Amino acid sequence: MALFFSKTNKLLEMIDGYLGKVTECMEQAQKTLFIYIEKGSCEEFDGLVTKTHMAESRSDDLRREIEISLYEKALIPESRGDILGLLEAVDQIPNKAESVAFQIQTEALRIPDEFKLELGKIINVNFDIFEDIKRGIRAVFKDIGKVRDITNEIDKKESSSDSMERDLIKKLFSSNIDIGEKILLKELIIEIGSISDRAENTADRLNIMAVKRLI
Secondary structure (H helix, E strand, O other): OHHHHHHHHHHHHHHHHHHHHHHHHHHHHHHHHHHHHHHOOOHHHHHHHHHHHHHHHHHHHHHHHHHHHHHHOOOOHHHHHHHHHHHHHHHHHHHHHHHHHHHHHHHOOOOOHHHHHHHHHHHHHHHHHHHHHHHHHHHHHHOHHHHHHHHHHHHHHHHHHHHHHHHHHHHHHOOOOOHHHHHHHHHHHHHHHHHHHHHHHHHHHHHHHHHHHHO
């Protein structure tokens, strides 16, 4: 029993380090998008894109270290598959955040003033949801009874994001801007919204892990 808890604590320590790096990536990416909304393409924006990429790469390195440790050090082998699946699901969240930053940089999108407020709200919902993911991951190891409530919150925020996306896209296509701009901005809105989709996928993983532990 002591060995089990020792292995679990070691794993949690590694996962906490990984989540810290993912948080850094998400915060950099969120800041990157808001700088672009405020200032457009500029040196500060490009620097933040680079910082986002570096943070995402560091989180990838830590994730791989955890995966190797799960095999080489036989950390709680009975849950290995679930943990690997969870890490893969979490990894999709910073990947998408980084992808959105690169998309804006590559396409040099113009964000009309009339859409900035609503776009900012969508960004906040999709990036802030990662705090719930972190709480859910810690709960699945330490307080299994809280997992369902946390994942329900994630589902609500994902649904809220979907609603805001639809409203903004409707407003976008009723505007007088160029059709090409409309299409690119629609794609951007959908891509930002897919961050919370990935968070919901991770929440599904957490629910499965919680059910298995309760059986």
